[in-house]
Amino acid sequence: MAAEPLLEVRDLSKRFAARAGRDAPAWVIQDLSFSVHDGEFLTIIGPSGSGKTTLLNMIAQIDTASGGAVRFQSQSAPIGDPKALNPGLSCKIGYVTQEDNLLPWRTMLQNVLFPLRVQGRLNDKTRAHAETLIRAVGLQGFEQHYPHELSGGMRKRAALIRTLVYDPPVILMDEPFGALDAQTRTQLQEDLLRLWDLGRKTIIFVTHDIAEAVALGDRTLVLSRAPAQIAGEHVITIPRPRDIRGIMTHPDFSPLYQRIRAQVQ
Amino acid sequence: MTTTQSALDYAEQAPIKWRQYAVTIGRIGLGVLLLVAWKIGADVAGPVFAADPIKVAQRIVEDAASGALLRHVYVTLRLATIGFAIGCVFGVALPFLLRLLPRLTNAVEPYIMASVGVPKYALVPLFILWSGIDDAPKLWLVGLLVFYPVFIAVFAGIRNVDRRLINMARVVGASEAAISREVVWNSLLPFFFASLKIALPRAVSAAIIGEFLVGNEGLGYLIEYSRQNFDTTGVFAGVVVATALVLVINAVLVRLDRRLSAWRPTDRDMQL
Numbered sequence A: 001m002a003a004e005p006l007l008e009v010r011d012l013s014k015r016f017a018a019r020a021g022r023d024a025p026a027w028v029i030q031d032l033s034f035s036v037h038d039g040e041f042l043t044i045i046g047p048s049g050s051g052k053t054t055l056l057n058m059i060a061q062i063d064t065a066s067g068g069a070v071r072f073q074s075q076s077a078p079i080g081d082p083k084a085l086n087p088g089l090s091c092k093i094g095y096v097t098q099e100d101n102l103l104p105w106r107t108m109l110q111n112v113l114f115p116l117r118v119q120g121r122l123n124d125k126t127r128a129h130a131e132t133l134i135r136a137v138g139l140q141g142f143e144q145h146y147p148h149e150l151s152g153g154m155r156k157r158a159a160l161i162r163t164l165v166y167d168p169p170v171i172l173m174d175e176p177f178g179a180l181d182a183q184t185r186t187q188l189q190e191d192l193l194r195l196w197d198l199g200r201k202t203i204i205f206v207t208h209d210i211a212e213a214v215a216l217g218d219r220t221l222v223l224s225r226a227p228a229q230i231a232g233e234h235v236i237t238i239p240r241p242r243d244i245r246g247i248m249t250h251p252d253f254s255p256l257y258q259r260i261r262a263q264v265q
Numbered sequence B: 001m002t003t004t005q006s007a008l009d010y011a012e013q014a015p016i017k018w019r020q021y022a023v024t025i026g027r028i029g030l031g032v033l034l035l036v037a038w039k040i041g042a043d044v045a046g047p048v049f050a051a052d053p054i055k056v057a058q059r060i061v062e063d064a065a066s067g068a069l070l071r072h073v074y075v076t077l078r079l080a081t082i083g084f085a086i087g088c089v090f091g092v093a094l095p096f097l098l099r100l101l102p103r104l105t106n107a108v109e110p111y112i113m114a115s116v117g118v119p120k121y122a123l124v125p126l127f128i129l130w131s132g133i134d135d136a137p138k139l140w141l142v143g144l145l146v147f148y149p150v151f152i153a154v155f156a157g158i159r160n161v162d163r164r165l166i167n168m169a170r171v172v173g174a175s176e177a178a179i180s181r182e183v184v185w186n187s188l189l190p191f192f193f194a195s196l197k198i199a200l201p202r203a204v205s206a207a208i209i210g211e212f213l214v215g216n217e218g219l220g221y222l223i224e225y226s227r228q229n230f231d232t233t234g235v236f237a238g239v240v241v242a243t244a245l246v247l248v249i250n251a252v253l254v255r256l257d258r259r260l261s262a263w264r265p266t267d268r269d270m271q272l
Helices: A052-059 A108-118 A124-136 A152-164 A182-199 A210-216 A244-249 A253-263 B003-010 B013-045 B053-066 B068-100 B102-116 B120-131 B135-159 B163-171 B176-213 B219-228 B232-260
Strands: A007-014 A029-036 A041-045 A067-072 A093-096 A170-174 A202-207 A219-223 A230-235
Touching: A007 A052, A029 A052, A029 A067, A029 A230, A041 A210, A052 A067, A052 A170, A052 A202, A093 A152, A093 B163, A108 A124, A108 A152, A108 B176, A124 A152, A124 A182, A152 A182, A182 A210, A182 A244, A202 A210, A210 A244, A210 A253, A219 A253, A230 A253, A244 A253, B013 B053, B053 B068, B053 B232, B068 B102, B068 B135, B068 B176, B068 B219, B068 B232, B102 B135, B120 B135, B120 B176, B135 B176, B163 B176, B176 B219, B176 B232, B219 B232
Parallel strands: A041 A202, A041 A219, A093 A170, A170 A202
Antiparallel strands: A007 A029, A007 A067, A219 A230
């Protein structure tokens, strides 16, 4: 490998604290290693309960690892002490969680502007940027709506642009489109690819949908069942810009899909 | 384009309006019924035990006209307000402080919970011993009686804050102060308001009881003074005014709550 990887996960292990009345905790992740390069769109695929969210939580420094190391820009995350964590690594890593986690007492626009407000970066320029993003994902006209007044897909889109609005160089995405219908999902995938083409961020995108992993990523990692380890790695050779709706007809798609599918258990 | 707006337009307005009228009529009817029952009860019991509602009304008008009533109301309200503010400040600030010190919280929690059980009214002699017979002992009493419901509710509210929202705020770069202000405070507002509904009437009651015991002004003094003079009408007038006071405060509170929680979805059972 030529350049130093932006993010490196080395022999990472995790198990949760024991609770009374349960067996000793099992390892969720054990000796997991991979690295991510600057500007790469990495997709990670694995069965339910394979520790995908736990992995992202450790990369985002919401949770500590039990062993191994997560290094971002050659800086290691603290191990074992939750108080020493720096969630989001000073706004360098954005995190689009599985749940939208919008503030229910704030309108859609206030939610989107929330990161800028708490970072003290709310000005005419960033506000205009936010409005551009709102238009880009088709949320214009809903600025003054509260989250409970929006549909599930709209909330997801609001959560997505809430992360894009402050422009973190790395974005983690945890099955962001998991609970959506096929139509909305395709729409959002297209939105995401278009936005990614504009900014070329580093994205780690977790999903359990093989087609989604192939359609979006530069590279796909397959995780095994818990304790999670890398079961396979695939470079997605389909050229960009990609047409999400027609991607299944690309000659490379089907062989990739079959090979990944054989590894996902 | 605004889906929710058009959904609201579809809502059937007419039956809701009718139901509101029915509720209003029922309310007034119930009030009249209670007044009639009071009148009959007073006539049966005799003037020493129960005052005639008409005489009570006359007394209130007289006292109000002379300005004496206003003075008593002011004294009680002032006491209740200051005591309430003190109790609220501590009741809200302490849980926020304890949030930052989880080990201390675990250590002191049983003592705080034990102190809930201490009968506060029984402490009034101590307060008088410590701080004389001016406003101070009464403020102690009001403050303590307000503190507990607010503290317990805010404490529970803080424990109930969605961890995922806090994590989200941390990841996007919010400081701990910003998280307290934005996420924690807004999450516990419903708890806080629920506690205020208990604490506000309590503040007025505690102020009145404080005035029974010490002082020569206020609604409590008015009620107690009337009792000592076998003036049953005066006692009833004082109680009616105190009740009205609590109702007015409650109405203001409900307004404020509604404004601050306008974002919340309304359940069909919550509509009239």
